[in-house]
Amino acid sequence: MRRIWQASPEVQVARADLDATQARARAAAQPLNNPSLSLDAENADVNRRTAGLSLPLDLSGKRRARASQGEADLLAAEATYNLVRRDVAARWLKAWSTAALAARQSELGQRRLALMQRFDDLAAQRLKVGDISSPERDLAGLALGEAQVQQATLASNEAAARAALLAISGDQGATLPSLPKGLSPAADSVTPLPVDELPELRQSRAQQASAEAGVQVARRARIPDAHRSA
Incomplete structure (x- = not known):
């Protein structure tokens, strides 16, 4: 499944968004208040040269609020990434089973077509020696024609199923795995994921936390910074 995720355009986009969010979260945790240096000169009766250093002090918690918002955005991006991977895996499994079945x-249709072709050849030979009548020979030809039409339909269904699978994975060189010979596990043997760990719920909670953190950032931004000068 990792190979499918690596080849999936949707997962690649979600991964890029996650990497960008990680970078923004790291940047949000960095201090933005840089010290400033001022130089002044005055030429008069008394020449003066002064230098001043000013350092803004984040007493309102702006940096902490930005870091909290960055962490919440990162959790939301991680939940979105996991959700995309889950959806791609589910769609791929469904498309794979459809393509494998097709x-x-x-394959079975090809075998049936070969048998119908052999039956038609035998009917033609028996007609020559007088073992069967012309209507019976025609029935064999009709059976062969019906098998050919059905095989064309099966081939079309297989091509459509493979195209749907390719649209999800994006891997043209992938070999289609065969269907398992055994039955799928019973439903009671599968352990369901706890509700709190569902990607949708984690995504919603992270988005809510991000929105609340954004409100705190906006509130802190309205508070002017104190400055320490020397």
Whole structure:
């Protein structure tokens, strides 16, 4: 499944968004209040040269608020990334089973077509020696034609299923795995994921935390910084 995720355009976009959010979160945690240096000169009766250093002090917690918002945004991006991976995996599994089943049906159809072709050849030979009548020979030809039409339909279904699978994975060189021979595990043997760990719930909570942190950032931004000068 990792190979499918690596080849999926949707997962790649979500991964890029996650990396960008991580970078923004690191930047938000950095101090933005840089010290400033001022130089002044006055030429008069008494020449004066003065230098001043000013350092803004973040007493209102602006940096802490920005860091909290960055962390919340990062959690939301991680939840979105996991949600995209889960959805891609679910869609791929469904498309894979459909494509594998279509391939198996097409294979069986080829066998049936070969048998119908052999039956048609035998009917033609028996007609020559007088073992069957012309209507019976025509029935064999009709059966062969019906098998050919059905095989064309199966081949079309297989091509459509493979195209749908390719649209999800984006990997043209992937070999289609075969269907398992055994039955799928029973439903009672599968442990459900706890509700608190569902990607949708974690995403919603992270987005709520991000919105609340954004409110705190806006409130802190209205408070002027204190300055320490020397």
